[in-house]
Amino acid sequence: MISVAVDGPSGAGKSSISKEVAKRLKFLHIDTGAMYRAVAYYAFENNIQSEAIPTYLKDINIEIAFCGNNQIVKLNGEDVSYKIRTPGISSLASQVSKIKEVRDFLLLLQRNFAKTDNVIMDGRDIGTVVLPEATVKIYLTASNQSRAQRRHLQLKKEGINCEYSQILNGIIDRDREDSSRELSPLKKAHDAIYLDTTDLSFEESVNKIIEIIQVATRQESPAK
Numbered sequence: 699m700i701s702v703a704v705d706g707p708s709g710a711g712k713s714s715i716s717k718e719v720a721k722r723l724k725f726l727h728i729d730t731g732a733m734y735r736a737v738a739y740y741a742f743e744n745n746i747q748s749e750a751i752p753t754y755l756k757d758i759n760i761e762i763a764f765c766g767n768n769q770i771v772k773l774n775g776e777d778v779s780y781k782i783r784t785p786g787i788s789s790l791a792s793q794v795s796k797i798k799e800v801r802d803f804l805l806l807l808q809r810n811f812a813k814t815d816n817v818i819m820d821g822r823d824i825g826t827v828v829l830p831e832a833t834v835k836i837y838l839t840a841s842n843q844s845r846a847q848r849r850h851l852q853l854k855k856e857g858i859n860c861e862y863s864q865i866l867n868g869i870i871d872r873d874r875e876d877s878s879r880e881l882s883p884l885k886k887a888h889d890a891i892y893l894d895t896t897d898l899s900f901e902e903s904v905n906k907i908i909e910i911i912q913v914a915t916r917q918e919s920p921a922k
């Protein structure tokens with residue numbers, strides 16, 4: 699099995715780029731952030747404080763399904779794929795992801811995918827913790843401004859209205875929280891390839907990653 703770990707700060711394009719790479723290489727794309735978001739959404743909906751979440755994990759069932767190339771996240775049977783994308787859930791997910799029990803709970807789910815399929819998995823700790831033996835590791839980043847602009851555009855497309863400045867501040871805060879936390883902080887794995895996409899288009903970023911994967915696996919280029 700081939701596994702590709704893509705880590706990096708929020709808004710670097712990890713999920714959208716990984717999704718397109720997966721589509722072209724016929725891999726499974728797993729967006730692990732969506733799983734933390736689903737736990738955060740559960741806590742929000744049920745008015746549960748972060749510290750109390752471990753007690754409720756037994757009541758949380760997260761399923762990942764695929765509709766074509768799209769990952770669908772089901773929380774206790776309900777499709778929450780869109781509801782988990784708001785700025786409020788983003789910052790709650792960052793808080794929730796500091797909890798050891800939550801990380802352990804999601805780790806098993808994440809690792810299982812790489813046992814049965816060729817995967818490209820994105821998150822914060824994929825290359826360092828979830829798949830330390832990944833075939834290819836990429837650390838994907840971009841400037842704060844360009845990440846905020848991309849996220850702003852993405853939310854607008856999804857019909858979620860919010861201020862650019864709110865998104866920029868949210869990104870800076872979340873980077874600080876995600877990289878400074880004690881457990882599985884966001885950091886580049888020592889053997890990851892560093893890729894800054896500030897000056898790369900979406901297409902260039904996708905092609906670059908496919909090239910990295912092909913060099914690493916010595917695969918033939920798939921027909922587009």
Ligand code: DC
Binds near residue numbers: 708734795
């Ligand atoms: O990638 P994202 O923005 O959807 O992730 C939401 C939050 O989940 C992010 O702030 C940090 C956390 N996360 C994590 O701790 N580990 C992962 N592998 C993926 C996400």
